[in-house]
Amino acid sequence: MADSSLLQIFEQNGITNVEFVESNILDEICIKRIGDELTSVIERKGCPKIVLNFQNVSALSSSALGMLITVNAKVGDKKGKLVLASLEGPIRDVFRITKLDKAFTLCDSLAEAMTAIR
């Protein structure tokens, strides 16, 4: 049986909107699968513009952060843009505490992210 996708992906006006299916991004295998799926999206695009929507996410590990850093680097290599949207208080705190709020573009809402990525 094929593994189901861990991401919901929508294309809108040249922007790829990605939502996480799982609320907890903790498991190493799932994190790798998410990373592989995002890499596939990036490789399909000439200049990827990706919004990652965290509205469904309630927990994520340092491994997940590492995966996001790698994804961000791949987007940068193709001169694209990656914006993270809808990070609620505790998840936002994780980025603040690890100073990764300086490495990523974080937006409070999806609407704000869609504007920031243009």
Added chain:
Amino acid sequence: MEGRPLVLEKESTQLMCAGSEQPTKHQQSILGDRESFDEVQEAVLSLMEVHEYSEHDVFSVRVAFEEALANALLHGHQGDESNQIEVSWIVTDEFLEIEVVDQGRGYDPETIPDPTADENLTLPSGRGLAMIRAFMSEVEVNERGNHVKMMRRKNQSKK
């Protein structure tokens, strides 16, 4: 695949201490698989709810506990889920304490570069211990590097 026990050993010890509350120290030997991690985390988080810890406390402990278990598996046991991880915890109305011990050779935490330094922000790994220290009130790592003891005071303010 045959099922295997998720909880290898479990015991609880009533601790003697001054005052009316006598906290119980719970101990379990677990395997390094996802189900075992979820089960032991649920045991701690359930006790936190009984002792009326805030959502922020629960989230913080969840993050730190996950990182400690992941470190034990990935770095202590090189990803081998069959190695046992010793976990113990105490939860009271004022604080909680969790210990995670792996069987690995250990490491020197001082050799881990500061992941929050500007030049290290793009490193894909090395944030686990920093996250534990950020979300817990006090953290101790033994000299060998295979035993982490972390404590969080109830309603600890954000760092």
